[in-house]
Structure formats: C-alpha cells, structure tokens
Amino acid sequence: MLDATRESAAERVYREVKDQILTNEIAGGELISEGDVASRCAVSRTPVREAFLRLESEGWMRLYPKRGALVVPITDREARDVVEARLLLEGHAVGSVVADEAAREALARALTANLAAHAAADPGDVAEFSRIDAEFHQLIVAAGDNPLLADFFTGLGERHRRMTTASVHRDTTVATRILADHRSLLSAIRHGDAESFATGLAEHLAGVHDLRSGVRR
Structure with missing residues (x-):
C-alpha cells in the first residue's frame, strides 16, 4: 500500500x-x-x-x-525538425484527401467546428488555446487515413504544444495570426488546392514559431 x-x-x-x-x-x-x-x-x-x-x-x-x-529549452534545431516533420505529414494527408470529395468535405466540416471553438477560446488561456491549435492539425493528419503516420504525428503533439505556448507567451499577436492562418489553410483544403495548402502551412509554421530562415519543404 x-x-x-x-x-x-x-x-x-x-x-x-x-x-x-x-x-x-x-x-x-x-x-x-x-x-x-x-x-x-x-x-x-x-x-x-x-x-x-x-x-x-x-x-x-x-x-x-x-x-x-x-x-531543457526548445532549441532552434528541435523547432526546425518538428516543423519539417509536420510539413511532410500534413502535406501528405492533404494530398491524399483533396482527390476524394467526400473526405475533403468531411475534413472541412471538422476544421470549421474546430475554428469556431478556437475563435471562442480565451487567448489568455494558453493551455486551452494550444490544445485546440494542436487539434486542428491532428484532424488534418487523421483525415489522411494512415494510422502509422497519424500515430507518429501524435508523438509530436507534446513538442508542438510546447512550441505553440512558447510562441503565444513570446508574442501576444501570434494567437490572432494562428486563427487567420488556419482559416486560409481551411480554404485551400475546401478548394482542393494541395499546393497552396503546403505553401501556406510552411509560411504559417515558420511565422508562428519564429523560424527566420524559413523551413525546408
């Protein structure tokens, strides 16, 4: 006992x-x-x-x-490695979804609900704000219908969450940018434009996480 x-x-x-x-x-x-x-x-x-x-x-x-x-602080190398892994996983998922109209519409509905919850969340509640942010990206990867990749992405979740909370603490305008960028990413998915999604995601992650030299795609 x-x-x-x-x-x-x-x-x-x-x-x-x-x-x-x-x-x-x-x-x-x-x-x-x-x-x-x-x-x-x-x-x-x-x-x-x-x-x-x-x-x-x-x-x-x-x-x-x-x-x-x-x-242990978040190093520039760790942030860059996490972002590059996310670009590969999310880009692959969207590439798989855009050709399937039903799957694309289902993902768009789920992301729309997530955005509504995100817009209603208090940016001052950083823990909840970062949780909803992580959920947005998890929904995208899950829609790719590859359980192995989805599990790997989930493994990045804690590092993703920590990076997001650090960014919001560093700059209060980041929360507004996240919402605006997520709306643009949703629009690219709705239009079946995987290339615009990939470009927008790279810009989103580099900007939110202050990767001044950008990320490899």
Whole structure:
C-alpha cells in the first residue's frame, strides 16, 4: 500500500510538472528544485525525485546533483525538425484527401467546428488555446487515413504544444495570426488546392514559431 501511494504521488508530480513545462509555466532554461516542487505538490522529496528522473529520461530536463533540475529549452534545431516533420505529414494527408470529395468535405466540416471553438477560446488561456491549435492539425493528419503516420504525428503533439505556448507567451499577436492562418489553410483544403495548402502551412509554421530562415519543404 505504501509503494502504491508513493507511485501515485510520483505520477501526480510527473503530470503536474510536465504540464507546466508544456504550457510554459515553467520556462525552458529555468532551474527548479526538488524541495520547491515537493512543497508545491504537498509531497515528500522521494516522489519528486522519481518524477524528475522520468522527465529527464524523456528529455524534458537535466538533473544537477545538489543544484536542481534544469528545464531543457526548445532549441532552434528541435523547432526546425518538428516543423519539417509536420510539413511532410500534413502535406501528405492533404494530398491524399483533396482527390476524394467526400473526405475533403468531411475534413472541412471538422476544421470549421474546430475554428469556431478556437475563435471562442480565451487567448489568455494558453493551455486551452494550444490544445485546440494542436487539434486542428491532428484532424488534418487523421483525415489522411494512415494510422502509422497519424500515430507518429501524435508523438509530436507534446513538442508542438510546447512550441505553440512558447510562441503565444513570446508574442501576444501570434494567437490572432494562428486563427487567420488556419482559416486560409481551411480554404485551400475546401478548394482542393494541395499546393497552396503546403505553401501556406510552411509560411504559417515558420511565422508562428519564429523560424527566420524559413523551413525546408
């Protein structure tokens, strides 16, 4: 029973700290201590240590004995690699959908509903705003009807979410741009224009994530 309680505490700390990293409440480059997290989560240091080890194994932080845990920042290389993977996956999905009128119309309806929810969301609630943003792109990849690619895209979801929240925190106008760009991407899908979609997506991701030299397509 004691082991189960400890494991439950470690899992809770892991989820809470990871969510704070993904939503930029704990920014990349910030050093946090076991003691501070233990106090905040009302647990002993043991489950915090276990949670930190798990987060380190996943690449979210680096541990420094007697100093604390450094939250690993998003590097330019990581951002570029995530964006390039997304361009390939989303572009492939739209290329598969545009020739199928029924599939294209179904995707357009789903994206229209997503945009309505996004427009109604409070940009100040960065976690919810980034969740709906990620859902928009997940709907596109899922429409490609390739479960292997969809699963791979889902694996990028946490990095995508973290990058988006960092961008919205960095520049409050990014939220407005995301909505405008999503409307343009939806229009390209409605018109069955895969080429315009690919060009618009590249510009969208480079702009939102501040990739000044653009991305390879």
